[in-house]
Amino acid sequence: MLFCIALFLVACAWELYKVVGPDDGGSVFGITMIPKASNRAMPHTWDMVQRLGQPENRGGDDPIWVTVAGYSWYTFRLALVGLVLGVAVGVGLAVLMARFRFAERGLLPWIIMSQTVPLIALAPQVVSWSGRIDIFGWEWPRWASVCVLAAFLAFFPVAVGTLRGLKSAPAASLELMDSYAASWNRTLFKLRFPAAVPHIVPALKLAATLSVVGVVVAEISTGIRGGIGRAVLSYQQASTGDPTKVYAAVLGAAALGLMLFGLVVLIDVLLMRNRPQENAA
Amino acid sequence: MSAVIVNQVSKVFNVDKPNHVDALAEIELVIEPGEFVSLIGPSGCGKSTLLRLIANLIEPTVGNVLVNGKPAAQARLDQDYGMAFQQAGLFDWRSVEKNIELPLELKGWDKARRRARAQEMLELVKLPEFARHMPWQLSGGMQQRVAIARALAAHPPLLLMDEPFGALDEMTREHMQAELLQICAATGTTVVFVTHSIPEAAYLSDRVVVMSPRPGRITEIIDVDLGAKRNEDTREADVFYDSITSIREALRGIEHAAVRGGVDDR
Numbered sequence: 001m002l003f004c005i006a007l008f009l010v011a012c013a014w015e016l017y018k019v020v021g022p023d024d025g026g027s028v029f030g031i032t033m034i035p036k037a038s039n040r041a042m043p044h045t046w047d048m049v050q051r052l053g054q055p056e057n058r059g060g061d062d063p064i065w066v067t068v069a070g071y072s073w074y075t076f077r078l079a080l081v082g083l084v085l086g087v088a089v090g091v092g093l094a095v096l097m098a099r100f101r102f103a104e105r106g107l108l109p110w111i112i113m114s115q116t117v118p119l120i121a122l123a124p125q126v127v128s129w130s131g132r133i134d135i136f137g138w139e140w141p142r143w144a145s146v147c148v149l150a151a152f153l154a155f156f157p158v159a160v161g162t163l164r165g166l167k168s169a170p171a172a173s174l175e176l177m178d179s180y181a182a183s184w185n186r187t188l189f190k191l192r193f194p195a196a197v198p199h200i201v202p203a204l205k206l207a208a209t210l211s212v213v214g215v216v217v218a219e220i221s222t223g224i225r226g227g228i229g230r231a232v233l234s235y236q237q238a239s240t241g242d243p244t245k246v247y248a249a250v251l252g253a254a255a256l257g258l259m260l261f262g263l264v265v266l267i268d269v270l271l272m273r274n275r276p277q278e279n280a281a
Numbered sequence: 282m283s284a285v286i287v288n289q290v291s292k293v294f295n296v297d298k299p300n301h302v303d304a305l306a307e308i309e310l311v312i313e314p315g316e317f318v319s320l321i322g323p324s325g326c327g328k329s330t331l332l333r334l335i336a337n338l339i340e341p342t343v344g345n346v347l348v349n350g351k352p353a354a355q356a357r358l359d360q361d362y363g364m365a366f367q368q369a370g371l372f373d374w375r376s377v378e379k380n381i382e383l384p385l386e387l388k389g390w391d392k393a394r395r396r397a398r399a400q401e402m403l404e405l406v407k408l409p410e411f412a413r414h415m416p417w418q419l420s421g422g423m424q425q426r427v428a429i430a431r432a433l434a435a436h437p438p439l440l441l442m443d444e445p446f447g448a449l450d451e452m453t454r455e456h457m458q459a460e461l462l463q464i465c466a467a468t469g470t471t472v473v474f475v476t477h478s479i480p481e482a483a484y485l486s487d488r489v490v491v492m493s494p495r496p497g498r499i500t501e502i503i504d505v506d507l508g509a510k511r512n513e514d515t516r517e518a519d520v521f522y523d524s525i526t527s528i529r530e531a532l533r534g535i536e537h538a539a540v541r542g543g544v545d546d547r
């Protein structure tokens with residue numbers, strides 16, 4: 001409900017600017033800073049909605065929203081694989097770092113540094129794996145490279161959040177498990193993981209959005225077909241003649257991001273259903 | 282066979298380092314089965330350290346500890362004792378009965394047997410209708426009762442408690458003390474109980490071990506004889522006040538400064 005109101009307000013702000021803003025932009029101290037408000041640069045919101053019902057190209061059959069939904073679905077699947085991969089790697093690294101002090105000291109700086117590498121610099125490298133890597137007869141496809149790039153962004157919050165979570169188990173509870181002579185593994189599954197859940201869930205939310213960003217950026221920078229990233233790119237190129245087209249793709253990207261986020265919220269509700277509520281005593 | 286034998290134990294933290302601490306020196310203590318023994322003393326006297334040595338959560342620097350006639354390490358592996366801390370320390374994500382079942386799970390008991398024992402323990406601590414509740418739905422006193430049920434779930438012969446009622450209000454505290462005595466009488470459990478409350482030590486204990494700090498030593502062991510049946514009237518009996526007085530005097534013998542900081546007269 002609130003979300004719909006917010007959406008409406010954003011649309012209002014957009015239209016308001018179109019009324020107030022100068023049509024061919026403006027500059028402050030010689031630098032162009034004020035965006036153009038012309039129909040080509042900022043189409044009317046109702047034109048964008050209308051465009052959703054028209055076909056992708058003149059003479060096509062399906063309305064563009066069906067086509068975009070298809071692209072989004074393709075990208076959604078890649079993002080989901082990337083997310084799962086990223087979570088697996090992130091949790092694995094966190095466990096390793098929680099288990100061995102030297103692993104934490106050795107790995108954590110690299111993990112942080114990994115996030116300073118720009119994804120678009122990395123993308124061509126990873127994409128070039130296709131055709132070169134052959135795992136027991138399974139030839140590395142290009143979409144797998146896209147998933148790896150998404151996982152590369154997604155693993156980071158999971159690794160950091162899970163590590164924090166695994167360390168959040170209270171000292172008294174750890175002592176209790178010690179008094180039962182419980183092994184490290186049993187303490188991990190009976191105490192550390194459950195105690196980490198409130199830290200892992202927000203990390204998952206971050207990872208979900210990052211994996212969508214990762215897939216879209218990787219699609220654009222590698223030019224892989226079939227996904228929403230490529231659609232954004234090619235619709236953008238058509239924007240001179242058809243300025244509302246690209247917004248169909250943008251809406252598609254937003255919708256798929258929300259879908260993945262919704263999936264994580266569902267996991268959140270399932271995992272946290274028996275936890276103390278914040279307003280409970 | 283004695284329940285606990287602490288044999289010439291010393292404990293030094295950070296051996297051979299500038300920040301080394303002599304926590305305990307030449308501790309000699311024998312506890313018989315069924316006894317209730319309190320450890321009392323100002324902060325820093327090593328009473329919690331002594332409890333952790335008996336629990337084998339830390340190793341002595343010198344000397345050895347026997348629990349149930351075996352080395353403390355073996356006793357821990359065999360889960361010969363249960364433990365309760367100042368914070369109930371229940372797992373938020375487990376229901377009350379699942380919390381009580383935790384030590385039994387680690388022992389590899391099957392589900393039906395665990396359920397039955399958890400129910401039995403809940404009856405013992407008078408919370409039978411709260412099995413399916415989550416810990417955060419319970420009051421502090423009730424949580425502490427669940428923690429005691431968890432500590433006793435495997436029917437250990439020995440119960441180690443570190444200021445278990447320290448975080449409770451006075452009324453709940455007295456109530457819990459009476460219940461703990463009933464439970465121990467019913468199960469025949471030996472208890473080692475760390476506290477900094479003189480009346481609590483006097484009311485609960487057969488013997489009170491008075492300790493002094495830097496390094497932690499046993500200065501005196503006081504026998505308390507309030508009879509087998511303690512009840513609310515005991516708290517007003519002369520013999521109770523006599524015990525409090527003798528414990529207080531023993532504590533006063535210890536360095537003045539430390540006493541003022543660490544012991545209250547509740």
